[in-house]
Amino acid sequence: MKEKFPEKYYSFSCTKCGYCCCEEGYVFFTEEEIDKASNILNMDRQDFIFSYLEKDEFGEYYHIVKKDSCCSFLIDNLCIIQEDKPSQCSTFPYWDEYMDINGNILKSKFKRKCPGIK
Numbered sequence: 001m002k003e004k005f006p007e008k009y010y011s012f013s014c015t016k017c018g019y020c021c022c023e024e025g026y027v028f029f030t031e032e033e034i035d036k037a038s039n040i041l042n043m044d045r046q047d048f049i050f051s052y053l054e055k056d057e058f059g060e061y062y063h064i065v066k067k068d069s070c071c072s073f074l075i076d077n078l079c080i081i082q083e084d085k086p087s088q089c090s091t092f093p094y095w096d097e098y099m100d101i102n103g104n105i106l107k108s109k110f111k112r113k114c115p116g117i118k
Contacts, residue, residue: 010105012093015116018077020092022070023112027063029053029086034061036084037073093117 029037038048052072053061065071073081079089094103098110110117 008107010093010107010110010117012105012114013116013118016077017115018070018074019113019115021065021074021079021089023065024067024069025065027065027071027086028088029061029063031061033084033086037081037086040081040084 034048034053035045038045041048043051049055049061052063054064055061063072071079073079073085079085093105093110093112093114098105100106105117
């Protein structure tokens with residue numbers, strides 16, 4: 001019988017490289033996050049939604065990051081809504097899909113480009 005080796009873990013310290021902001025996908029915004037982001041940008045809430053967000057069939061708002069592009073809120077490699085960015089962004093890479101039940105980032109699950117992962 002093969003001996004099972006213990007899982008290996010990563011540590012994380014953000015380097016502000018912007019790689020996570022330049023991957024194709026969706027960034028979801030709660031109603032509160034829309035309010036905060038529109039305030040940071042000194043925009044009317046509806047103008048913010050019209051300019052940056054889409055709405056799905058469940059009523060959830062999201063921002064699309066297209067292939068070979070970066071998030072619209074990333075300017076000169078800095079997030080322009082940093083202090084109130086969506087929780088999806090602020091909790092990266094501590095997402096359930098990458099962690100064990102103790103909150104450790106598992107090497108076997110995290111397969112993304114990120115120089116902050118060690």
